[in-house]
Amino acid sequence: MALNVPGLLSLSVFFTLTLATGIWASRKSKKDQQNRNLTEMAMVGGRSINLFLGLFTATATWVGGAYINGTAEIVYLPSKGLLWVQAPVGFALSLVIGGFFFVNPMRSKNYVTVMDPLQETYGNLMGSLLFIPSLLGEVFWFAAILASLGATMKVILDIGGSLAIIISACAVVLYTLLGGLYSVAYTDVIQLVFITLSLWICIPFALVNSATESIYYTAIHQFYQDPWIGKIEKQYIGRWLDDFFFLVLGSIPWQTYFQRVLSVASTRQARLISYLSGVGCFIMAIPSVLIGAVAASTDWNQTSYGLPTPFERGESSMILPLVLHYLCPAYVSIAGLGAIAAAAMSSADSALLSASSMFAHNIYRKILRKKATEAEVLWAMRASMLVFGAAAAGLAFHSSSVYDLWFLSGELVYALLFPQLCCALFASSTNTYGSAAGFLVGLLLRLLAGESALSIPPAICYPPCSLVNGTYNQLFPFKTFTVLVTVGTILAVSYLAAVLFKRNILPLRWDVF
Numbered sequence: 001m002a003l004n005v006p007g008l009l010s011l012s013v014f015f016t017l018t019l020a021t022g023i024w025a026s027r028k029s030k031k032d033q034q035n036r037n038l039t040e041m042a043m044v045g046g047r048s049i050n051l052f053l054g055l056f057t058a059t060a061t062w063v064g065g066a067y068i069n070g071t072a073e074i075v076y077l078p079s080k081g082l083l084w085v086q087a088p089v090g091f092a093l094s095l096v097i098g099g100f101f102f103v104n105p106m107r108s109k110n111y112v113t114v115m116d117p118l119q120e121t122y123g124n125l126m127g128s129l130l131f132i133p134s135l136l137g138e139v140f141w142f143a144a145i146l147a148s149l150g151a152t153m154k155v156i157l158d159i160g161g162s163l164a165i166i167i168s169a170c171a172v173v174l175y176t177l178l179g180g181l182y183s184v185a186y187t188d189v190i191q192l193v194f195i196t197l198s199l200w201i202c203i204p205f206a207l208v209n210s211a212t213e214s215i216y217y218t219a220i221h222q223f224y225q226d227p228w229i230g231k232i233e234k235q236y237i238g239r240w241l242d243d244f245f246f247l248v249l250g251s252i253p254w255q256t257y258f259q260r261v262l263s264v265a266s267t268r269q270a271r272l273i274s275y276l277s278g279v280g281c282f283i284m285a286i287p288s289v290l291i292g293a294v295a296a297s298t299d300w301n302q303t304s305y306g307l308p309t310p311f312e313r314g315e316s317s318m319i320l321p322l323v324l325h326y327l328c329p330a331y332v333s334i335a336g337l338g339a340i341a342a343a344a345m346s347s348a349d350s351a352l353l354s355a356s357s358m359f360a361h362n363i364y365r366k367i368l369r370k371k372a373t374e375a376e377v378l379w380a381m382r383a384s385m386l387v388f389g390a391a392a393a394g395l396a397f398h399s400s401s402v403y404d405l406w407f408l409s410g411e412l413v414y415a416l417l418f419p420q421l422c423c424a425l426f427a428s429s430t431n432t433y434g435s436a437a438g439f440l441v442g443l444l445l446r447l448l449a450g451e452s453a454l455s456i457p458p459a460i461c462y463p464p465c466s467l468v469n470g471t472y473n474q475l476f477p478f479k480t481f482t483v484l485v486t487v488g489t490i491l492a493v494s495y496l497a498a499v500l501f502k503r504n505i506l507p508l509r510w511d512v513f
Contacts, residue, residue, distance in 0.1 A: 004157045010334045011157070014194065014341055015171055021190050022175025022183040029182035038374040039365075042180030042381060043112055043357040045263040051273065053185050057350075058260040058277035060188035062091050062251075063195060063284045064347025065148045065340060066141075071285050072320040075292025078311060081230015082219075082293075084240070088285035090247025092278035098252050099261070099274025105425045106258060107267050114258045114421065115362040121424040122435040123513065124367050129439060130420055131362060133412040134255065138355035139388055140406035142348050143395035149344040150396060152321045156337050165396045168341075172349045173389040177382050181263055184349045191342035198339030199287035205328040206294045211302035212327065215290070218297040225311070228296035235464065235475055242477030249483070250414030253421045255354035288320065295319045298327065352392075356384040408451050411479055415446045419486040427491060432513035434494030442486035449478045 029041055040046055049057070067087060074080045111117060115134065119127035149168050150161030157164075175183045206212065219229045232240050251257070260277075261270040300309045303326045310322055324336035360381035365372050372380070395405075416439055423430040423438075450458030452471045462476030500506045 003159065004330075004334075006330065007157045007334045007337055008159065011153075011337060011341060014338050015167065018187050018190055018342075018345060019171050019175055022179060022187045025183040025186035026175065026179025028186075029179050039361065039377045039381070040112065041182075042378060043353075043361060044259060045181040045185065047263060048265060049181070049185060049260075049263040051264065051269050053189065054260055054264045054269065054273040055276050055280070056192050057181075057185040057188040058095075058257075058273050059280035059284065060192040060195075060346035061256050061260065061350040062095075062277070062281045062347075063192065063343060065145050065152075065344035066347070067091075067281075067285070068195070068199070068288045068340070068343050069148055069152075069317065069320050071288035072292035072295065072323070073316050075228055075230075075289050076295040076311070076319045077316055078226045078296075081226070081228050082289065083230040083232050085285070085289065086240075086244050086247050088282045090244055091251055092282040093248045094251035095257075095274045095278030095281065097248065098257060099271040099278075102252060102258075102421075102425065103261050103270045103274060104267055107262060107270060111258075111262060112361050113358050114253055114255045114417075115358050117424040118417075118420055118435075119362060119366060121430065122420070122432045126432055126435045126439070127362060128367060130417060131358060133409060133416050134253075134358060135355055136409040137406070137413045138255070138351045138358075139392050140395065140409050142351040142355075142388070142392035144406045145344045145348045145351070146393060146396035148317075149341060151318060152337070152340050152344075155318055155321045156325050156333065162397060165393055168345065168348070169389055169393040169396075172345055172352060173385055176349045176352050177385050180381075181259065181353060184353050185263075187349065188346050191346040194342035195284065195339045195346070198335040198337075198342070199291070202324055202328050202332050202336040202339075203287055203290050203294075205332050206291060206323055209294075209298070209327045211299050212294055213297040213299075215293040215297050219293065223297065224299055225296055225309075228293045235466075238475050238477045242479050245477070245480045246411065246414050249418055250410060250479075253413060253417040255358055256350045259350070259354055259357065291320050291323050294327065295323050298323075300326075303327065352385055352389055355388045356381045359384045359388075405454070408454065412443070412446060414479060415442045415482045415486060419483055419490060422487065423490045423494075427494075429498065430490055430494040431497055433497035434490040434492070437493040438486045438490035441489045442482055445482040445485060446479070449474055449482070 037046070071085055071087060074085045075082050106117070115127055115131055118130050146165045146168055150165040153159055153164035154161040175187060207215070213223050215228070217223065218227060220227050261274055264270050264273060295310070301307045305322065305326045310316055310319055315322065321340060324333040328336065360377050364380040365377050369376065419438055419442065420435060423434070448459040449462070450456045450472060452473060458465065458472050458474060461472060462474055462478050464475050466473045466475060501508060501511050
């Protein structure tokens with residue numbers, strides 16, 4: 001396949017427009033910095049982001065490259081189908097729950113990051129430990145997004161994936177470094193508009209392609225492959241529920257979410273943004289669902305892609321760009337390419353800003369340099385952006401393992417951070433002893449359950465546990481079980497420690513926390 005020059009030019013225009021918007025927003029934020037806290041301007045927009053901008057940036061943060069590509073892939077996979085597409089409903093419910101339960105306690109004390117209540121309740125030592133899974137989650141997320149974008153560019157433009165990764169990483173780091181949350185928020189508006197218009201422009205062409213059967217018929221009838229509506233077999237109900245709770249509850253303790261709801265002027269606006277962005281996430285999944293259905297209804301032998309099918313070639317993860325490239329006219333697929341690039345960058349900049357904000361505010365300012373000036377913290381934040389951006393770009397070159405590491409780090413955030421955040425906000429009697437015990441128990445239970453994607457065998461096989469092709473599959477909802485055990489451990493050990501010291505059963509000189 002020859003180099004796609006029109007596609008390369010259109011992508012260059014998109015990157016230029018995004019970068020220009022980010023630079024303009026950074027200048028705007030500098031004008032608004034008078035009489036305002038420098039670091040708060042960079043991290044939470046001076047708590048002055050308006051409702052419209054907050055809604056766009058909150059929605060765009062979740063509607064990333066993994067979201068639109070992954071939704072299409074799951075619908076297309078013969079072993080999955082629409083019933084296994086949990087992210088749209090899961091993210092929507094997560095944002096609603098976050099708005100209803102978590103917004104008010106986080107805003108009432110003017111917190112800047114998700115780590116603030118953890119450090120306030122459990123101290124800097126535990127805060128630094130809990131920072132690790134959060135940091136890994138953000139950096140691996142950034143790397144996975146870059147890897148996905150690089151693979152897409154390789155398919156549609158026939159350029160090296162490494163070049164796309166480097167260009168994307170440099171663009172994201174540059175405008176995020178210059179303007180902080182303001183740059184991220186304003187570029188999110190551009191990116192979300194690109195995603196919406198581009199995908200909806202492509203769908204009619206894919207639906208009416210001569211190689212595609214009616215998606216209404218193939219939804220419930222086997223044609224080229226199993227019906228794309230999918231099915232949930234009885235033995236997989238536990239795993240389905242576990243994954244669903246992981247998406248709903250595990251999506252809450254992320255700085256990317258709280259950065260948005262902490263950046264607006266009032267609690268009412270923050271809740272409204274949370275609720276409406278949940279609706280927005282659900283609606284934005286519709287184009288990807290339709291594209292996945294089209295892919296499952298296509299005779300690929302009638303296209304220039306030919307046989308074997310994408311599933312048989314192991315290219316299911318690329319199904320969205322493949323549909324755009326092979327089932328749409330060239331000038332239309334270029335628009336779809338803009339959607340994929342926009343989706344990738346809308347999440348990548350959020351992950352980078354979140355990681356650097358937590359490091360500068362919770363580690364540098366509160367632990368390493370307690371007397372640091374505002375300007376010094378801001379420079380620490382910018383320096384960490386360069387480090388985290390370079391690390392993510394380096395990891396993106398090893399895409400086969402980055403996705404697996406991202407999923408594992410996301411599960412650690414669910415197993416470790418969600419219980420800790422709930423207890424810090426809603427169980428005031430908990431203490432550092434309970435937090436440390438919960439961290440240790442949660443970490444051990446999750447790691448001992450194994451990870452098939454990384455070829456880590458389970459030391460604990462929860463019944464029913466099946467061995468398929470030499471790989472153990474945990475069908476028990478062990479992730480949610482780990483969360484419940486972690487919460488119970490934090491509460492129980494906190495109570496026990498309080499009793500032991502307050503009743504002088506143990507001498508106070510042993511109370512190291």
